Amino acid sequence: MSSPEERESRYGRLRDMMQDEGVDVMVVVGRDDIRYRGRTAYVSDYWQLLSDAFVIVPMKGNPIFVGHPVLGTAQAEQSDWPSDFRTAGQPGEETALILRDLGHAAGEVGVVGMADALSHAHYLEMTETIPDANLRDLTRQFDAVRQVKSDEELANHRETSAIFAQMFKDLEPSIRPGVTEIDLVAEAHQISREYGCRSSMVLVGSPPFGAPAFGTMREIAKDGLVMVWIEGPGPSGAWLEARQLYRLGPLSSETQDFWDLHVESVTAGIAALKPGAMASDFVKTTGEGMAAGGWPVETNPDEQHHTYNLHGIGHDAIEGVWVPGNDRACQENEIVNVHCWVDFADPADGDKLGFVGVTDNVLVTPDGGQFMTWDTPTINEL
Structure with a gap:
């Protein structure tokens, strides 16, 4: 309460x-x-x-x-x-x-x-x-x-972030070759319930990436790449969407280069999220970074078919602002969620890199946006 x-x-x-x-x-x-x-x-x-x-x-x-x-x-x-x-x-x-x-x-x-x-x-x-x-x-x-979060609301969000970070750590021993995606999803749901989270949604995927899946009978491959996405409210009701990537072997140079460019572009995008800046500045800045690295994406905030996006988050998974669609000036102590992927022109690129990306809550501060769950996006080696 x-x-x-x-x-x-x-x-x-x-x-x-x-x-x-x-x-x-x-x-x-x-x-x-x-x-x-x-x-x-x-x-x-x-x-x-x-x-x-x-x-x-x-x-x-x-x-x-x-x-x-x-x-x-x-x-x-x-x-x-x-x-x-x-x-x-x-x-x-x-x-x-x-x-x-x-x-x-x-x-x-x-x-x-x-x-x-x-x-x-x-x-x-x-x-x-x-x-x-x-x-x-x-x-x-x-x-x-409710756009600007109170000190108590910020504390609730930090609690949810701390819980999610530990949930992902608890899940890591189960991410191993031969485990089915659906078993991994079930394990993640059990862990989230043990921490008092409410109605979490869990998505798991690995190349070839397709649509977001709630778990299939496909087995995690040896030397494979695994994406785990968990979203839901923590015990206080504060909502978080978080994505983590794990590798069970060496990354291809193509995947590593794409990831490095993606992180660099997203980091620049959230740096633009200062009080008074438009939420669409994230879309523009991130998209420009990706395009400069050879991956052109849609940066027009009025386009409904989009790639890089963000939305407000709090008691609801989506509240207030979302871009593209409902742009708005950011305020200090507002929380947004960024979840980004490229709309690949070549389906083969999507199969390899479709869910290689960053998802986390971001706090708007005078110094720019700050990730709330992990300080630095990483691909975790298991």
Whole structure:
């Protein structure tokens, strides 16, 4: 659970935003999705397992939680943030009835997740129950509030990074010739659970690289290269995506040269992530480095078909900024995640080098971005 000081700080900043936006009350909508469940956690300390959730945040007093009967409220009630917990088969209607009881049936109601997490059915339930209320999307404004991480949030992210670093170390004895990818994935899942991580996703691959795989019956080859990608929230709910590469024999000169160029380019890219810089500066700088080394990539932040990218990360796997698509100026103590690969023109190059790359959380500082899990990207020799 977050501290009372952290709770009051979040509510204070959110209510300042609500006042600036001219709304009387805010409804935060969550779903069992890695992009949306962190929103309800941010205002209630309830990490949503499944189904839909609504947290009503008034200008004064404690929030009210509305969930779905499929899960009930037992988990939500572990938190003392909300003062009222309810379930309803039509949670949109129940939320609207609460808003009416609070005196907002004809008021300005901010809805976080209105464009992406709120289902059409629940939207209709709300508008039909309180037709005179003006529902306004506050998703962008909400994300701006949680863009800058507090000291407590930064400590939670550092804890997750420390846990992940140890998880990868614990997994290394299992990365050996003859082990199947699916057994390696299973071992990684067990380790993550032993450290209290929540719903981790594990991907494993080796050349020839194809699509990201959740584990196949293919065996790790002698003298092979292995990619392990783990992402998920740590015990505090702070999210991390991390990729590590392991070699069981010597690297080819082509792979080593590509890796060296990639690390050099990504390091230059994160150095550009200073307060006030655009997130797309990472894409441009990294892409220019790769192109100078003979691997041209797309650097236009407006292109949806992209190669080098980053996104905001925190309580959700993706929150706020992502590039390409939703560019934004960086702020000090914002956390982004970089995960980069080249869209190879020659499929044969992709088979050899497709998942040779860096993935980690990066903290935005006045001196540029800083990796949060490992000081220096490496290919680990086993």
